[in-house]
Amino acid sequence: MTDQGSNKTGFVRDDEFKREMQDALRASRAVRSEEPLEPQSVDYELVSGQVAVPSPAAPSGMTAEDVIVRSDLARHLEPSIFPARRSALLGSLHRNMAPDGLLDRVSELPSGDEYRNxxxxxxxxxxxVEENPERPG
Structure with missing residues (x-):
């Protein structure tokens, strides 16, 4: 019986595809790596002094923990809110589902101060914060 469908490769090419896929089909593991769906954040109650997660070298003036906190804030704060007061920061963090530890830390900031970035x-x-060698300390 012949195939009347829309197969444009033909039987010979189909057999070649099957042979090429044999290894992937027989693999006992996933042949594609899966990316995590959500970014991982730091549990701020557990972070004290040193960070156990591997991280690149921190810039001058910062520890690895400082870098992680800054990155977490930047990921959860909308750039359009700046300059912002504490209430605007907390609103942005809530909208972007920031971790509770980060919300707790920001809620401890003075309410009247305005932050430019x-x-x-x-x-x-x-x-x-990162030291800038061109700017006097």
Whole structure:
């Protein structure tokens, strides 16, 4: 019986495809790696002094923990809210489903202060910021 469908490769090419796929079909593991669906964040209650997660070298003036906190803030804060007060920061963090530890830390900031960017928020939270050699310290 012949195939009357829309197969444009033919039987010979179909057999070649099957042979090429044999190894992938027989594999006892996934042949494609899967990316995590959500970014992983830091549990701020557990982070103290040193960070156990492998990370690239921190810039001058910052520890690995400082870098993680700054990255987490930048990921969960909308750039359009700056300059912002504490209430705007918390609103943005809630909208972007920030971890509770980050919300707790930002809620401890003074309510009347205005922050011009993520770096200013990180510094107000007591974390180190990147040193700029061109700017006087």
């Amino acid at each position: 993520v770096q200013a928020v990180v510094q107000a939270m007591g974390f180190g």
